[in-house]
Amino acid sequence: MLGLLRKHKYFRPHDLKSSYDVVIIGAGAHGLATAYYLAKRHGLKRIAVLDKSYMGAGASGRNTTIIRSNYLTAEGSRFYQESVKIYESLSQDLDFNMLFSQHGHLTLAHSDRSLNTMMERAEVNRLVGVDSRVVYPDEVKELCPQLDTSDHPTFPILGALYHPPGGVIRHDAVVWGYGKEADKLGVEIHQYTEVTGINVENGRVTGVETNRGTIACGTVISCVAGWSTLTCDMVGVPLPLTTHILQACVTEPVKPLLDKIIVSGTLHIYISQSDRGEFVMGSEIEPYSGYSPTSTFRFIEDLAMHMIELLPMLGHAKILRQWTGLCDVSPDYSPIMGLTEVDGFIIDAGWGTYGFKASPIVGRTIADLVGTGTTPDLIHPFRLARFYEDELVSERGAAAVSH
Amino acid sequence: MSDSFAFLSPAAVRSTDGHRPLLRTPVERSHIAAGATIEEAGGWRIARYDAEPADAWLADVSHTGKLDVRGDAARVDELTGGADLGAASHHDGVWTLRISPTHAAVICPFERVTDLRERIGAGVTDMTCGWAAFTLGGPAMREVFMRSSSLDVRESRFPAGRCMTGSVMRAGTIVLNEGDRFRMLVNWEVGEYFWDAILDAGVNFGIAPVSASVALREGVAV
Numbered sequence: 001m002l003g004l005l006r007k008h009k010y011f012r013p014h015d016l017k018s019s020y021d022v023v024i025i026g027a028g029a030h031g032l033a034t035a036y037y038l039a040k041r042h043g044l045k046r047i048a049v050l051d052k053s054y055m056g057a058g059a060s061g062r063n064t065t066i067i068r069s070n071y072l073t074a075e076g077s078r079f080y081q082e083s084v085k086i087y088e089s090l091s092q093d094l095d096f097n098m099l100f101s102q103h104g105h106l107t108l109a110h111s112d113r114s115l116n117t118m119m120e121r122a123e124v125n126r127l128v129g130v131d132s133r134v135v136y137p138d139e140v141k142e143l144c145p146q147l148d149t150s151d152h153p154t155f156p157i158l159g160a161l162y163h164p165p166g167g168v169i170r171h172d173a174v175v176w177g178y179g180k181e182a183d184k185l186g187v188e189i190h191q192y193t194e195v196t197g198i199n200v201e202n203g204r205v206t207g208v209e210t211n212r213g214t215i216a217c218g219t220v221i222s223c224v225a226g227w228s229t230l231t232c233d234m235v236g237v238p239l240p241l242t243t244h245i246l247q248a249c250v251t252e253p254v255k256p257l258l259d260k261i262i263v264s265g266t267l268h269i270y271i272s273q274s275d276r277g278e279f280v281m282g283s284e285i286e287p288y289s290g291y292s293p294t295s296t297f298r299f300i301e302d303l304a305m306h307m308i309e310l311l312p313m314l315g316h317a318k319i320l321r322q323w324t325g326l327c328d329v330s331p332d333y334s335p336i337m338g339l340t341e342v343d344g345f346i347i348d349a350g351w352g353t354y355g356f357k358a359s360p361i362v363g364r365t366i367a368d369l370v371g372t373g374t375t376p377d378l379i380h381p382f383r384l385a386r387f388y389e390d391e392l393v394s395e396r397g398a399a400a401v402s403h
Numbered sequence: 404m405s406d407s408f409a410f411l412s413p414a415a416v417r418s419t420d421g422h423r424p425l426l427r428t429p430v431e432r433s434h435i436a437a438g439a440t441i442e443e444a445g446g447w448r449i450a451r452y453d454a455e456p457a458d459a460w461l462a463d464v465s466h467t468g469k470l471d472v473r474g475d476a477a478r479v480d481e482l483t484g485g486a487d488l489g490a491a492s493h494h495d496g497v498w499t500l501r502i503s504p505t506h507a508a509v510i511c512p513f514e515r516v517t518d519l520r521e522r523i524g525a526g527v528t529d530m531t532c533g534w535a536a537f538t539l540g541g542p543a544m545r546e547v548f549m550r551s552s553s554l555d556v557r558e559s560r561f562p563a564g565r566c567m568t569g570s571v572m573r574a575g576t577i578v579l580n581e582g583d584r585f586r587m588l589v590n591w592e593v594g595e596y597f598w599d600a601i602l603d604a605g606v607n608f609g610i611a612p613v614s615a616s617v618a619l620r621e622g623v624a625v
Contacts, residue, residue, distance in 0.1 A: 154557060279531075287572050302552070302553040302570050305554070306553045
């Protein structure tokens with residue numbers, strides 16, 4: 001019997017050293033993926049990943065696990081497409097079952113205007129090799145018979161953007177998988193180690209202050225999602241971000257009956273059914289900014305009213321739990337990645353509600369930036385300087401509602 | 404609720420020698436930032452906008468009187484004339500809203516608050532400065548509203564002379580259909596947020612703030 005119990009520990013405890021080559025703030029999927037690819041692709045060994053809480057305590061463990069690449073801009077679609085490709089083989093790469101299932105993803109259109117946006121997205125997607133196309137109510141009904149495609153709902157369904165490779169993955173497994181393999185490559189993961197300051201001398205990062213002491217380092221990478229503006233304040237790098245809470249909830253588990261991911265930008269809702277049978281549901285970010293972790297009844301009220309109109313059978317499902325996460329939202333709904341005016345300080349921020357699905361490609365490209373000193377073409381459009389160079393990448397039409 | 408909250412009533416504010424208190428709505432800061440002129444009327448500082456009503460417009464009518472009435476069903480029946488749940492009636496400048504069997508609300512001109520409070524008696528609370536009030540109007544008002552809430556305000560479901568409560572921009576709201584405009588009551592402390600959020604939701608419909616006088620013109624008879 002004892003043999004059945006797991007004896008292997010995935011992460012080794014370490015003493016905190018006084019210096020590292022690279023310090024990554026945030027032990028979520030982005031931070032751990034970056035550490036993993038830095039060690040694997042560039043051979044760096046002296047890497048520390050610090051987190052003020054436990055691994056995956058932030059957005060990585062609070063998202064609704066959806067993976068897709070059907071964005072509106074060519075820059076965004078190309079970037080997320082690379083991420084989907086990595087996700088497709090990630091279980092093998094990390095030797096850890098991620099439970100990735102690509103059931104298909106439907107973004108509903110309820111007006112002529114949103115249908116036009118779907119057509120534009122489909123064209124952009126095809127140009128960059130992303131599989132997506134516009135479908136109309138008859139085919140929507142075939143793909144997802146549970147949807148009410150009649151004209152009874154407040155906003156009848158006029159069509160949808162169908163994205164077959166869209167899917168869901170177990171988000172905790174992504175965090176643990178990257179952490180496990182990074183640990184094997186010598187990366188040190190220090191949980192409950194809060195960064196309280198970042199030291200800068202002559203415009204260059206020299207180390208970080210933590211609740212466990214000072215660490216000297218030449219490179220600091222901030223991967224803290226909703227806390228990004230606070231971290232960047234430590235080095236005097238202003239970011240054009242506001243932080244909002246995002247709420248989600250799950251129902252009690254039921255037998256499998258919904259195999260598509262359903263999203264409605266007009267109704268501000270999205271839903272999928274997990275492997276456990278729970279309906280995982282979410283909404284748009286709260287319209288007010290803040291850091292409060294408090295869930296609200298108003299969220300459930302709004303969500304349930306629209307959700308039951310779309311999927312009437314959900315009227316019988318009971319809500320099991322709800323939670324919140326923090327989202328740092330940029331003016332053009334695209335992320336901010338790369339170099340800053342402070343040498344050695346790299347940012348990975350502005351992920352709004354779409355950060356988790358980019359985790360692998362963020363890790364790889366940020367690692368390549370640090371390892372080679374050159375910004376990869378894939379993330380060049382998302383540089384902070386775009387806000388000063390009038391080169392925004394507006395994803396509002398494809399990312400303003402969370403998934 | 405009882406009259407023990409009477410001390411909160413702004414209607415109790417009195418001028419004394421050399422001191423003439425004025426009441427502000429929770430949105431005054433936004434009005435000034437938007438270039439509105441602040442005028443004094445009836446003891447309030449009220450925003451005046453030069454803009455004419457467009458496809459969608461929003462007005463701050465927080466200076467109107469608002470009364471919250473709680474009591475047993477028979478008492479609320481008596482006040483509302485036995486109105487159905489969700490019914491709202493308009494008589495002599497006063498709206499009476501039947502929100503639940505034991506809950507009603509009254510919206511009236513500010514100068515009538517004291518008189519109505521005394522006439523209603525037990526169970527009434529003056530919410531004039533407890534609830535902010537906004538009126539959303541214009542041909543696109545339903546579209547703007549439905550970008551802000553999951554409440555169903557289609558004409559067939561929410562005709563003139565009806566009221567309901569629910570979430571609008573994630574704030575608990577009493578919504579009244581006055582016929583060609585919606586009046587919305589929210590907690591005073593979220594008033595400024597609510598104003599900004601509705602204006603933001605209506606950007607694509609060309610929403611513009613207008614003077615309270617636009618919103619308080621006689622609308623469709625109900």
